[in-house]
Amino acid sequence: MNDTRFDQPARTSRKAGARKGPTRTRLHHPNFDAKETRGWKALEAEDKLSAEGWKREVKWALDMGLPGADSITDKSIPTFARGELPHFAGINTFLKAPYVENVRDVGKYDAAVLGIPFDSGTTYRPGTRFGPQGIRRISALYTTYNYELGVDLREQMTLCDAGDVFTIPGNLEKSFDQISRGVSHVFSSGALPIMLGGDHSIGFPCVRGIAECTSKRIGIIHFDRHIDIQEKDLDERMHTTPWYWATNLPNVPAVNLVQLGIGGWQVPRPGAKEAYKRQTNVLTIEDIEHYGLEKTAEIALELAWKDADAVYISFDVDSLDCGFVPGTGWPEPGGFLPREALKILGLVSAPGICGLEVVEVSPPYDTSDITALMGVRVCVEALGSMCAHGTMGKHKSIIDKPVAF
Numbered sequence: 001m002n003d004t005r006f007d008q009p010a011r012t013s014r015k016a017g018a019r020k021g022p023t024r025t026r027l028h029h030p031n032f033d034a035k036e037t038r039g040w041k042a043l044e045a046e047d048k049l050s051a052e053g054w055k056r057e058v059k060w061a062l063d064m065g066l067p068g069a070d071s072i073t074d075k076s077i078p079t080f081a082r083g084e085l086p087h088f089a090g091i092n093t094f095l096k097a098p099y100v101e102n103v104r105d106v107g108k109y110d111a112a113v114l115g116i117p118f119d120s121g122t123t124y125r126p127g128t129r130f131g132p133q134g135i136r137r138i139s140a141l142y143t144t145y146n147y148e149l150g151v152d153l154r155e156q157m158t159l160c161d162a163g164d165v166f167t168i169p170g171n172l173e174k175s176f177d178q179i180s181r182g183v184s185h186v187f188s189s190g191a192l193p194i195m196l197g198g199d200h201s202i203g204f205p206c207v208r209g210i211a212e213c214t215s216k217r218i219g220i221i222h223f224d225r226h227i228d229i230q231e232k233d234l235d236e237r238m239h240t241t242p243w244y245w246a247t248n249l250p251n252v253p254a255v256n257l258v259q260l261g262i263g264g265w266q267v268p269r270p271g272a273k274e275a276y277k278r279q280t281n282v283l284t285i286e287d288i289e290h291y292g293l294e295k296t297a298e299i300a301l302e303l304a305w306k307d308a309d310a311v312y313i314s315f316d317v318d319s320l321d322c323g324f325v326p327g328t329g330w331p332e333p334g335g336f337l338p339r340e341a342l343k344i345l346g347l348v349s350a351p352g353i354c355g356l357e358v359v360e361v362s363p364p365y366d367t368s369d370i371t372a373l374m375g376v377r378v379c380v381e382a383l384g385s386m387c388a389h390g391t392m393g394k395h396k397s398i399i400d401k402p403v404a405f
């Protein structure tokens with residue numbers, strides 16, 4: 001300890017007389033090996049990243065948006081904004097990824113974002129029908145590069161935005177059929193489906209859309225404060241019910257359902273009874289604190305992948321403490337800190353996933369776009385982790401019953 005902030009004058013004692021104080025070396029920081037820090041390793045990783053994708057985008061932007069005014073020194077700036085820059089301008093697809101107007105083209109990309117603007121399964125606060133728009137809007141804030149991971153999505157994968165599924169407000173069943181059809185189309189094309197909800201009732205039709213394209217077995221890792229596995233709520237298949245129906249599918253067994261962060265005063269008892277009966281795997285926040293983040297991810301992967309061929313991730317933003325996600329349907333205190341949930345999410349995405357949904361972002365209740373921003377982060381974190389671990393595209397191996405419309 002060489003902190004000089006607490007330096008005292010030399011100590012004196014009547015017995016010993018004046019004594020010199022200990023000699024202190026003045027350092028600006030503790031003695032550590034800078035090259036061993038993640039901060040340094042991230043810089044090394046960035047140095048190795050390609051910039052070809054970026055150069056292509058700049059060239060394309062100048063071509064599409066016309067060269068900029070003569071007075072502008074930076075000749076990469078076009079007259080009309082095209083692509084990532086500037087972040088406050090442009091037409092916002094997710095991360096300004098290309099909008100695929102003809103959905104038959106989604107298979108040309110490694111992953112496709114699709115919006116599911118649907119909140120008729122909501123039992124308290126509505127508004128998640130605006131979730132996809134809210135998430136897309138604030139996604140303009142982001143670059144494609146992540147510092148700690150040392151990945152750049154633009155350089156390492158291709159992403160498109162397929163737009164939204166045409167849902168039918170007030171009709172769960174017709175909307176479920178539309179959602180499954182849209183998801184199965186994307187999955188069959190080979191693109192990894194990334195779903196922007198929407199309330200959590202979409203979990204069932206999203207999983208059904210993937211499950212019908214394969215004879216293989218699918219596990220689910222579910223981040224939530226709520227258990228979401230009762231048969232019905234208010235007489236319908238509301239957002240409290242997706243896992244009852246999803247784990248009824250023959251190739252999506254409940255024993256491969258891992259539920260992280262469940263707890264608090266909003267878990268309906270019929271849901272708890274059903275999870276007990278089906279023996280799903282529930283870890284509360286206290287369990288996760290006990291095991292730690294790495295161990296939790298290890299447990300989740302072991303259980304979700306046990307005799308399974310692929311894993312789907314369902315991320316409810318209300319799994320976070322409600323202080324971080326005011327814009328959600330059923331806010332509940334005591335959930336994850338953002339960095340905890342993101343850490344676990346990155347770890348469980350690393351071996352590759354067959355789909356991801358982020359649900360319950362409700363922009364009308366949001367403050368400063370903070371909840372929608374978390375929704376963006378969930379998507380890029382999973383994609384980034386797969387890029388970092390070379391597992392993007394792994395899901396294609398289970399497509400043995402592709403659909404064709």
Ligand SMILES: [Mn+2]
Nearest residue numbers: 224226316318
């Ligand atoms: Mn929830």
